[in-house]
Amino acid sequence: MPKPSIELTESEWTIIKAVWDHEPCAAPAIQEKLHKQTAWTYSTVRTFMDRMVVKGLLAAEKVRNLTLYRSVVTREQAQRGELFYALKHAFNGALTPMVQCLLDTRSLSADELEKLESLIKAKKKSARK
Amino acid sequence: MPKPSIELTESEWTIIKAVWDHEPCAAPAIQEKLHKQTAWTYSTVRTFMDRMVVKGLLAAEKVRNLTLYRSVVTREQAQRGELFYALKHAFNGALTPMVQCLLDTRSLSADELEKLESLIKAKKKSARK
DNA sequence: TTGACATCTCTACAAATGTCAAGCAAGGTC
DNA sequence: GACCTTGCTTGACATTTGTAGAGATGTCAA
Numbered sequence: 001m002p003k004p005s006i007e008l009t010e011s012e013w014t015i016i017k018a019v020w021d022h023e024p025c026a027a028p029a030i031q032e033k034l035h036k037q038t039a040w041t042y043s044t045v046r047t048f049m050d051r052m053v054v055k056g057l058l059a060a061e062k063v064r065n066l067t068l069y070r071s072v073v074t075r076e077q078a079q080r081g082e083l084f085y086a087l088k089h090a091f092n093g094a095l096t097p098m099v100q101c102l103l104d105t106r107s108l109s110a111d112e113l114e115k116l117e118s119l120i121k122a123k124k125k126s127a128r129k
Numbered sequence: 130m131p132k133p134s135i136e137l138t139e140s141e142w143t144i145i146k147a148v149w150d151h152e153p154c155a156a157p158a159i160q161e162k163l164h165k166q167t168a169w170t171y172s173t174v175r176t177f178m179d180r181m182v183v184k185g186l187l188a189a190e191k192v193r194n195l196t197l198y199r200s201v202v203t204r205e206q207a208q209r210g211e212l213f214y215a216l217k218h219a220f221n222g223a224l225t226p227m228v229q230c231l232l233d234t235r236s237l238s239a240d241e242l243e244k245l246e247s248l249i250k251a252k253k254k255s256a257r258k
Numbered sequence: 259t260t261g262a263c264a265t266c267t268c269t270a271c272a273a274a275t276g277t278c279a280a281g282c283a284a285g286g287t288c
Numbered sequence: 289g290a291c292c293t294t295g296c297t298t299g300a301c302a303t304t305t306g307t308a309g310a311g312a313t314g315t316c317a318a
Contacts, residue, residue, distance in 0.1 A: 083219065194294085
């Protein structure tokens with residue numbers, strides 16, 4: 001069965017995004033990559049990654065003296081998890097208000113609006129079938 | 130200045146939603162209201178609420194032997210906070226993919242799609258001005 | 259073989275979060 | 289006045305999250 005629902009902390013997002021971009025990869029590479037952004041030491045990064053393995057977010061494989069990590073959940077799964085968390089808690093599962101809120105808050109370019117509209121049109125078409 | 134960005138834990142969401150619905154209200158009422166859902170004891174609810182006061186999410190006022198709570202952040206603020214958290218972390222701030230994901234995952238009724246479309250149309254109109 | 263590096267392992271600790279029990283205070287009741 | 293009820297206060301403890309140092313170990317070059 002698919003994972004029930006994936007939730008990531010802020011730090012975990014940071015890590016997993018880096019992993020997705022470099023997969024498979026070792027901890028030192030990730031820490032170096034993130035160092036500018038986060039100033040985390042190797043130990044910190046490593047702890048996060050190992051904990052994420054325990055949680056089933058990453059997988060680790062030993063190669064010689066190196067531990068290679070790769071993601072177990074896809075970007076899409078994680079995105080969905082996050083989105084549903086918001087949908088469920090903040091909007092009680094109601095989609096329209098959520099989109100409403102999105103539109104209200106960010107000033108979208110005409111371009112973006114156009115894109116959204118065509119997304120919906122496409123969806124309608126495929127639904128109607 | 131407005132709060133920088135509001136983030137709530139799952140428990141905090143549970144509490145604040147109950148508060149919004151009953152504002153102003155006392156802790157015993159909230160715990161009773163939530164008891165079915167959560168099975169939290171009075172102590173637990175009370176602890177959450179008091180911590181939320183410290184964080185500036187709720188305000189407390191003493192009336193006789195009763196403590197009345199009310200929300201400091203509005204539903205809209207909290208919704209926005211949650212949504213932006215997702216937008217920022219899961220979608221790197223890109224709105225279109227976020228909506229895409231929404232559309233892809235949930236099967237929307239024709240009705241909902243209709244509604245979304247008109248939301249966007251309205252937005253376009255007001256933007257064009 | 260002896261360093262010099264790169265990497266790993268282990269351990270620790272503080273803060274935040276989730277959970278609650280036990281005892282205390284004040285108001286109404288018989 | 290003794291008691292029950294209702295709500296409050298305090299303190300506690302486990303778990304998760306954020307953060308990291310110190311020392312062990314493996315690898316390769318000179």
